[in-house]
Amino acid sequence: MDLQGSVRFAAVGDLHCKKDAAGTLRPLFAQAAEAADVILLCGDLTDYGLAEEAHVLVEELAVAKVPIVAVLGNHDYESGHPDEVRKILVDAGITVLDGEACEVHGVGIAGAKGFAGGYGRYALGPWGEGVIKAFVNEAIQEALKLETALAKLRTPQRIALLHYSPIVGTVEGEPVEIFAFLGTSRLEDPLIHYPVTAVFHGHAHRGRPEGRTVNNIPVYNVAKPLLQRTYPDQPAFRLFEVPRQEAG
Numbered sequence: 001m002d003l004q005g006s007v008r009f010a011a012v013g014d015l016h017c018k019k020d021a022a023g024t025l026r027p028l029f030a031q032a033a034e035a036a037d038v039i040l041l042c043g044d045l046t047d048y049g050l051a052e053e054a055h056v057l058v059e060e061l062a063v064a065k066v067p068i069v070a071v072l073g074n075h076d077y078e079s080g081h082p083d084e085v086r087k088i089l090v091d092a093g094i095t096v097l098d099g100e101a102c103e104v105h106g107v108g109i110a111g112a113k114g115f116a117g118g119y120g121r122y123a124l125g126p127w128g129e130g131v132i133k134a135f136v137n138e139a140i141q142e143a144l145k146l147e148t149a150l151a152k153l154r155t156p157q158r159i160a161l162l163h164y165s166p167i168v169g170t171v172e173g174e175p176v177e178i179f180a181f182l183g184t185s186r187l188e189d190p191l192i193h194y195p196v197t198a199v200f201h202g203h204a205h206r207g208r209p210e211g212r213t214v215n216n217i218p219v220y221n222v223a224k225p226l227l228q229r230t231y232p233d234q235p236a237f238r239l240f241e242v243p244r245q246e247a248g
Contacts, residue, residue, distance in 0.1 A: 005243060007241070008037050010036035010039050011039075012236060013041060013043050014043070014202040016075060017045060017053050019053055021056050022056055022059065022060070028237065030063045032064060032235065036066065037067075038068070041069070042070075042202035043201075044073035044163065044202060045057055045072065045076055048075065048079050049076045049079040049082060051085065051088060053085075057089070058092035067104045067105075069104060070096050070161075071161050071162060072098070072113050073113060073203060074203070097110070097111025097112065098111070098145065099112050101149040106244045107158070110152070110158065110161065110196070111161035114165075114166070114187050115183075115184060116164060117135070117136060117180060119183070139187075142186075142187065143189060146187060146190045150190050150196065160198075161199075161200055162199065162200070163203050164182065166183060166187035167185065168185070169219065170207050170208050172207060173204075173207045174206045174207050191215070192215050195215060195217060198217065198220065198242075199218070201222070202222055202223040203223060204221055
């Protein structure tokens, strides 16, 4: 760690680790661990949410001898076994957040998967058929998870970790027709009540790498395909540095 007291984070999402991916992600994680004190993983860690994929992923991550904090993404739910995926990661020493918070090197991290639903006046409302109400309720529950996690943090520096985007700015570049499936401004509300130093998310492979909340918090889209396309000469993770301070 930086002797001057800074903590460096390497953030990436949308790894989509497959069963035959052995050896393909190890160089990236080795570079991330060399560059940073903590690795942040923003969901879609596996491709189909299979235990076999999760086992491959933890083998790839074994080269990184730094703390790793993660949230799951929609792909990690695909096969209906997200708890099994989570357990495999946790058993390998990875902190997986789902409405919880943790502290690493004096920096607080709140994490949740998030959900879809759209932004601003285009956000889907809980009206009509039961399935629509259930969809909107899922977004509300995920926002509450994030708020609960944020409320637990007492550190001067705080990071929010998501899979879905809380703002439209970092999904722009995707077809406008699918914006509503890439995140929701309901996830932005907790960030207004409990401001953080930065937000990291994935999911929008063709979005924009940076944006800001209405209260000017930087939001970073760290989907691996986006980082590879936008910064082809750099390793596919986002480096972010914060001062290391003692909690008040």
